[in-house]
Amino acid sequence: MLRAVLIQELAISRGERRLFSGLNLTLRAGEAAVLVGRNGAGKTSLLRAVAGLLRPAEGSIAFETAEGPIEADTARAEQLHMLGHQDGLKSSRTAWEELRFQTLWTGGTEESARAAAQRFDLPRLLDLEVRRLSAGQRRRLALARLAASPRSLWLLDEPMAPLDAAQREAFGAVMAEHLAAGGMILASVHDPLPIPARSVEIGQ
Amino acid sequence: MKAFGVLLRRELALAWGRGGGPLLALTFYACVVVLLPMASGRAPERLAAIAPGIAWLALALAALLSLERLFERDYEDGTLDLLALGPAPLEAVAVAKCLAQWLASGAPLALAAPVAALMLGAEPKVMPLLVLCALAGGLAFAFLGGLGAALALGSKRGGLLVAVIVLPLFAPPVIFGAGALDGYGAGLPWTGGLLLLLAYCVGAVALSPLAMAAACRNALD
Known part of the structure; x- marks a missing residue:
């Protein structure tokens, strides 16, 4: 279980362009932080840098557990979950096949996958191929994999865009539960999250 | 290890379904094997001489067929991010993908190779060696092809690029395998070719995953 994420003096460049520099952010267990900024300010890049998918130009990203600092690679392989712009679902496979694989791959069990499907009102859809789901349903399926796995840091990139009001509320409840259990959330959003969260300005 | 099994099973299911899976590769293989004699003339004695070589070369081409999308689909739909964050x-991940590719299309093709060679009039005694070469060669083709795909x-136009990257790498195993098959058919020394083929296959399996992972990281960055 992660206790803190420490981002120090982080700078990210894409090509020749410096997106931002000197970013400091500490996220502790039970906290949520929301990244705000104009389009192209580097919110997605920051999330990908924390996930280790993108190399920052300067600065460091460190992870701590209750026992002390741990290797970033270990933290990422065991404690970090991410939902990017895309849902990461194969259109030719059934919703259950995808949810089951993604849950097992990130350390969950079949039972936790079923429970998460229940939370997101998915059981009726599980036998359908992903191509038959609407954008909102696909997003719920992608969110269910977060709830189904035991990972403590969630990186969310515009997680709620395709969701309707009722589903946003339901997802808010899931996020609140995650935080109450000692999880952390780092999200990039345009609409406010339905949970208390700190705002972090990215770019100028 | 458990996670690797979960991933391998998923990749197998995907490889089986990808573009018709083994059926399409087998059909393509059959087409190439039928077309080549039409181009080279159909005198039985000439065909019999080149039959194992044709069966072997067509395998390399058929192996290319379904490789293009090996990483591309996961990259496009965001699954590769998730795979990168796995245990x-x-x-x-690259090993699982290539292994699944080999099981779903390389192995069925290896079993079809002797049928094709017999059809062209090759001597039955080379069949066991042909299957062995096809199995080992197919494994090398799958891993090298995965490297090209990564x-x-x-x-854009990744398919063509994959072929251009990969076909030169296919040259050594094709030469070694054909050497072994020719030698065996003609009663000449043949073990050297087979051993070189096996060595090449081991090298490809051992080294290409490192390059594939680096290429994936680079693409995600």
Whole structure:
């Protein structure tokens, strides 16, 4: 279980362009932080840098557990979950096949996958191929994999865009539960999250 | 290890379904094997002489067929991010993908190779060696092809690029395998070719996952 994420003096460049520099952010267990900024300010890049998918130009990203600092690679392989712009679902496979694989791959069990499907009102859809789901349903399926796995840091990139009001509320409840259990959330959003969260300005 | 099994099973299911899976590769293989004699003339004695070689070369081409999308689909739909955050390193992910590719299309093709060679009039005694070469060669083709697919990630017209990257790498195993088959058929020394083929296959399996993982990381960055 992660206790803190420490981002120090982080700078990210894409090509020749410096997106931002000197970013400091500490996220502790039970906290949520929301990244705000104009389009192209580097919110997605920051999330990908924390996930280790993108190399920052300067600065460091460190992870701590209750026992002390741990290797970033270990933290990422065991404690970090991410939902990017895309849902990461194969259109030719059934919703259950995808949810089951993604849950097992990130350390969950079949039972936790079923429970998460229940939370997101998915059981009726599980036998359908992903191509038959609407954008909102696909997003719920992608969110269910977060709830189904035991990972403590969630990186969310515009997680709620395709969701309707009722589903946003339901997802808010899931996020609140995650935080109450000692999880952390780092999200990039345009609409406010339905949970208390700190705002972090990215770019100028 | 458990995660690797979960991933391998998923990749197998995907490889089986990808573009018709083994059926399409087998059909393509049959087409090439039928077309080549039409181009080279159909005198039985001439065909019999080149039959194992044709069966072997067509295998390499058929192996290319379904490789293009090996990483591309996961890259496009965001699954590759998720695979990169899994409990197994990207090197292991690459191994699972190539292994699944081999099981779903390389192995069925290896079993079809002797049928094709017999059809063309090859001597039955080379069949066991042909299957062995096809199995080992197919494994090398799958891993080298995966390397090409990973390097071509994110590029337009990736399919053509994969072929251009991969076909030169296919040359050594094709030469070694054909050497072994020719030698065996003609009663000449043949073990050298087979051993070189096996060595090449081992090298490809051992080294290409490192390059595939690096190429994937580069594409994600």
